[in-house]
Every structure is written in structure tokens, then in C-alpha cells.
Amino acid sequence: GQNIDQPTEMTATEGAIVQINCTYQTSGFNGLFWYQQHAGEAPTFLSYNVLDGLEEKGRFSSFLSRSKGYSYLLLKELQMKDSASYLCAVRDSNYQLIWGAGTKLIIKP
Amino acid sequence: IAGITQAPTSQILAAGRRMTLRCTQDMRHNAMYWYRQDLGLGLRLIHYSNTAGTTGKGEVPDGYSVSRANTDDFPLTLASAVPSQTSVYFCASSDEGGKGYTEAFFGQGTRLTVV
Numbered sequence: 001g002q003n004i005d006q007p008t009e010m011t012a013t014e015g016a017i018v019q020i021n022c023t024y025q026t027s028g029f030n031g032l033f034w035y036q037q038h039a040g041e042a043p044t045f046l047s048y049n050v051l052d053g054l055e056e057k058g059r060f061s062s063f064l065s066r067s068k069g070y071s072y073l074l075l076k077e078l079q080m081k082d083s084a085s086y087l088c089a090v091r092d093s094n095y096q097l098i099w100g101a102g103t104k105l106i107i108k109p
Numbered sequence: 110i111a112g113i114t115q116a117p118t119s120q121i122l123a124a125g126r127r128m129t130l131r132c133t134q135d136m137r138h139n140a141m142y143w144y145r146q147d148l149g150l151g152l153r154l155i156h157y158s159n160t161a162g163t164t165g166k167g168e169v170p171d172g173y174s175v176s177r178a179n180t181d182d183f184p185l186t187l188a189s190a191v192p193s194q195t196s197v198y199f200c201a202s203s204d205e206g207g208k209g210y211t212e213a214f215f216g217q218g219t220r221l222t223v224v
Contacts, residue, residue: 100151
């Protein structure tokens with residue numbers, strides 16, 4: 001079967017750095033997405049990786065290793081507004097998105 | 110309308126009743142999706158449509174039906190609601206023409222409670 005694993009919850013301090021990991025086992029691979037979802041709101045797109053390596057976008061970076069079935073989202077200079085759930089999703093061989101359950105990130109002052 | 114809009118925002122529905130969740134997008138995206146999101150689970154695909162006039166079944170299609178008469182609208186119907194269909198429903202769309210990098214845009218969600 002297809003599976004996306006992420007930690008359920010993480011806690012970090014304002015101003016610090018946090019890394020959210022995602023491992024996947026899917027039938028084929030056509031890209032990996034990270035989305036942010038604030039409580040009670042819709043998911044919004046953060047990043048996309050299809051080749052191995054690091055993609056940087058401001059305070060957020062995302063890394064992919066296809067051989068290891070592994071990605072991480074790195075958030076720097078954490079702000080209180082970064083408190084949200086972070087969803088990892090992989091597009092499989094049928095170009096359908098398979099979603100992880102999400103990681104709830106709690107930022108403390 | 111800007112982006113993708115769902116209606117209603119929330120609904121309490123008696124078991125056995127029929128209900129249609131509406132979804133409209135103005136981005137001219139060819140692909141549209143319906144997901145349900147339950148606590149502790151990832152978004153699960155109910156039905157999808159790659160282009161107007163075509164639909165397909167996702168991971169959890171039972172008890173739901175969809176139609177795609179035109180590019181903009183993608184309604185989801187529960188023929189006879191059951192309590193296990195209590196969930197938050199998200200409609201999404203994306204431009205999947207080239208199957209390259211495409212992001213999905215989500216509606217604000219419909220919180221449905223079946224009692």
C-alpha cells in the first residue's frame with residue numbers, strides 16, 4: 001500500500017529553527033508537496049520538490065531524497081504565525097496526491 | 110468570486126437525507142477534486158475530475174457521487190447521509206495540463222455533521 005509518515009506533533013520556540021520530516025512509500029513518484037494548514041482553514045501551498053536536493057524559499061526550505069523516500073521541511077526564524085499543521089503529499093504514478101496526516105507545529109514564545 | 114468557493118460553510122444533516130456540497134472555481138483549472146479530512150488522517154480523495162465531462166473515483170468514493178458538467182462547477186452529492194460521513198470536506202482544483210509542476214488550490218471547506 002501507499003504510505004506517508006510524518007510526526008504527529010512538534011513544539012518549537014519563537015525565533016528558532018525546526019525540521020519536519022516526511023517519509024513515503026508510494027507506487028511511483030512524480031513530485032512531493034508541502035502545504036501549510038492553519039486550524040479551521042484550507043491548506044495552502046508551500047513548496048514542491050521533484051529532484052533531489054534543497055529548494056529554498058525565504059524562511060522555508062524543503063529537501064528531497066528520492067532514493068531514501070524522504071523529505072523534510074525546514075522553517076527558520078520561527079514566528080508565532082507559523083503555528084499550524086504542515087502536510088506532506090506525494091504525487092504517485094497516476095498523478096494522484098497521497099497525503100500524510102500532517103504535523104501540528106506548536107510555537108512557544 | 111476569486112479562486113475556489115464552497116457552499117455551505119457548515120451544515121448539520123439528519124441521517125438518511127440527501128445533500129449536495131457545491132464547489133465553484135474561476136481559475137479555469139481543468140482538474141478538480143473532493144477530499145475529506147478527518148482528525149488523525151490525511152486528506153483522502155473521494156472523487157476527482159481531470160476535465161469537464163469526466164470523473165473518477167478516489168480512495169473513499171462509496172456513498173458519494175459527483176458530476177462535472179462544465180469547467181467551473183464540481184458538486185458532491187451524498188445520496189443518503191450516514192454518521193460516518195461527518196467530516197470536513199475540501200474541494201480543490203489544479204491546472205494539470207502538462208503534468209508538470211502544479212499546485213492544488215483549496216476551497217475554505219465545508220464542515221458537515223450527520224446526526
